[in-house]
């Protein structure tokens with residue numbers, strides 16, 4: 593089984609995880625064509641760095657990596673406006689309905705069982721933070737990127753100024769950063785709930801809370817993958833194409 597240590601070779605990272613390779617390449621200490629048999633320790637030594645400086649972000653990237661089983665094939669053949677509508681109606685609406693329900697269930701579970709389990713208190717704080725961050729994040733998407741995308745398709749590339757200007761790259765950078773934080777928080781959510789395993793003593797409310805959290809996790813992975821892997825790259829491609837007199841592309845997966 594793969595284990596990330598200072599003695600791990602770049603070739604092993606390549607075989608294990610695209611997300612870890614992306615982080616490594618972004619540091620600039622390993623480039624395309626360099627020797628893949630070099631270890632992380634050797635790489636760091638050659639730049640007078642402690643291996644921990646590289647190991648921590650690599651471990652975070654691996655933990656936050658979206659499993660390849662996430663299915664977003666329903667977006668195939670859609671226009672970008674249809675992708676945006678799919679995200680709003682399937683995921684933003686779901687989150688606005690579900691997050692207050694999960695919050696109320698958590699309050700009741702913490703009241704009943706919190707005294708004997710410090711993880712439940714941390715769980716409530718984490719979900720509270722994620723809910724507040726997600727509301728801001730969705731508003732940012734709905735008030736900046738989504739109108740820009742709709743404008744690109746409806747008005748031949750003429751984008752009305754939004755709270756983030758008229759270039760899609762600005763909000764996309766913020767949103768990718770938010771997604772990385774959210775993915776790390778989902779990893780912590782799984783740790784705090786033992787992957788949503790129902791303890792023997794759990795009452796109906798406790799079971800319901802775990803079911804809702806598990807569904808929230810699944811939905812978040814699909815939602816974020818649709819945006820990271822389809823909406824963001826296609827919006828960037830569309831804006832570049834329109835600048836060159838081309839057309840907004842249709843999604844082809």
Ligand SMILES: [Fe+2]
Nearest residue numbers: 679730733819
């Ligand atoms: Fe979203």
Ligand SMILES: [Fe+2]
Nearest residue numbers: 729733767819
């Ligand atoms: Fe998002």
